[in-house]
Amino acid sequence: MAVAAVAVAAADAVGAGAEMMPASQDRVGIGWRPELAAGILEHLDEINAIEVLADDFFDAHDREIRALKTLASQVPVMLHGVAMGLAASSPVSERFIKPMAWLYERIRPESWSEHLAFVRAGGIEIGHLAAPPRTLQNVECASQNIRRAAEIVGAKPSMENIATLIVPPGSELPESAWTAAILEAADCDLLLDLHNVLANGSNHSYNPASFLNEIPSERIRGIHIAGGRFISAPDGRSRLLDDHLHDVPDPVFDLLQQTAATCPNPLTVILERDGAYPPIPELLGQLRRARLALTRGRAQQKVPLGMPV
Amino acid sequence: MNPASLESFLALIYADPAARARFKADPAGEAQRAGLSPEEALALSSLNWSDLQLASRSFANKRRAKSLSKRGRGLWQRCLRALRLAS
Numbered sequence: 193m194a195v196a197a198v199a200v201a202a203a204d205a206v207g208a209g210a211e212m213m214p215a216s217q218d219r220v221g222i223g224w225r226p227e228l229a230a231g232i233l234e235h236l237d238e239i240n241a242i243e244v245l246a247d248d249f250f251d252a253h254d255r256e257i258r259a260l261k262t263l264a265s266q267v268p269v270m271l272h273g274v275a276m277g278l279a280a281s282s283p284v285s286e287r288f289i290k291p292m293a294w295l296y297e298r299i300r301p302e303s304w305s306e307h308l309a310f311v312r313a314g315g316i317e318i319g320h321l322a323a324p325p326r327t328l329q330n331v332e333c334a335s336q337n338i339r340r341a342a343e344i345v346g347a348k349p350s351m352e353n354i355a356t357l358i359v360p361p362g363s364e365l366p367e368s369a370w371t372a373a374i375l376e377a378a379d380c381d382l383l384l385d386l387h388n389v390l391a392n393g394s395n396h397s398y399n400p401a402s403f404l405n406e407i408p409s410e411r412i413r414g415i416h417i418a419g420g421r422f423i424s425a426p427d428g429r430s431r432l433l434d435d436h437l438h439d440v441p442d443p444v445f446d447l448l449q450q451t452a453a454t455c456p457n458p459l460t461v462i463l464e465r466d467g468a469y470p471p472i473p474e475l476l477g478q479l480r481r482a483r484l485a486l487t488r489g490r491a492q493q494k495v496p497l498g499m500p501v
Numbered sequence: 502m503n504p505a506s507l508e509s510f511l512a513l514i515y516a517d518p519a520a521r522a523r524f525k526a527d528p529a530g531e532a533q534r535a536g537l538s539p540e541e542a543l544a545l546s547s548l549n550w551s552d553l554q555l556a557s558r559s560f561a562n563k564r565r566a567k568s569l570s571k572r573g574r575g576l577w578q579r580c581l582r583a584l585r586l587a588s
Contacts, residue, residue: 314510359547425554426555
């Protein structure tokens with residue numbers, strides 16, 4: 193608690209200075225969760241964007257849709273899907289895509305996103321995001337899935353890198369090359385989850401900073417930040433779990449600064465928190481730290497923001 | 502190597518504890534019974550059992566969390582209504 197308080201106070205102090213700098217096109221926001229609703233609505237002056245879990249609204253009543261539209265009229269809203277499984281190595285049924293099209297049409301959000309993952313195969317629902325074998329065949333099928341989803345929804349998705357405890361068997365490509373190949377083949381942007389990069393780097397022995405250098409920075413427009421915890425695996429090794437239940441750790445802010453230093457696009461950074469909710473001022477403190485990291489990264493940038501590269 | 506076949510097998514051992522136990526006891530045999538090629542069975546042999554256990558537990562937790570998350574959905578509508586009334 194003391195450490196968190198000091199970190200927030202420090203971010204407050206420096207963040208106040210950062211706000212004196214020229215306005216940037218970068219934005220910071222938070223993932224919409226019912227438990228955070230009151231705090232978010234009270235502090236929209238400090239929150240530039242909100243990401244909504246689309247799947248929570250696929251069976252929503254009219255009044256829920258109206259409420260979401262009201263929210264979207266007050267602050268930029270992005271829809272985030274978790275159950276399409278667009279990076280599967282087989283075609284994704286339209287029945288998993290059409291609900292997003294339905295919601296997108298009604299809400300008219302700023303953008304939508306999904307994950308570089310499969311979530312079902314052979315008629316079995318895994319229940320969450322799993323990493324597919326990183327092969328060229330997968331790249332082809334995943335990119336076709338993404339293109340088809342873009343056609344059905346009427347807008348291209350940004351695709352998010354996932355955390356995985358398992359190196360997918362049968363993989364031919366490293367994660368960075370596989371990610372870049374899908375983005376290129378599908379012609380879509382990357383929603384870069386920096387805690388997922390940190391977790392995969394920690395769990396699979398690669399340098400997260402190097403990973404960032406290997407992916408196409410010109411395709412990054414959105415960023416997720418979150419926290420997790422180290423757990424002991426049954427074999428005694430330590431594993432970093434991306435549970436979204438903890439504060440954003442320092443290395444994630446370092447990676448954010450690195451990304452801001454190299455990415456030519458305006459960035460929207462979303463803080464993801466899925467439980468063990470702290471008081472809203474602590475979450476706002478993490479948003480201020482994100483702003484600070486963006487500001488510092490932009491100050492290091494060799495090419496001015498928005499210039500063609 | 503057929504990544505779709507591998508995904509089907511992975512989904513099975515992620516979601517089904519009994520299939521996972523059979524795979525632990527006889528990885529090559531279980532892969533063969535699932536119709537995978539020797540090459541695909543060999544690829545599966547690289548799976549770290551400890552990581553597989555952790556990942557499966559994480560997936561199970563996510564499934565449980567999802568079933569709970571819908572309960573809180575009405576809360577924010579009340580917040581929005583309050584906001585509209587206040588403005």
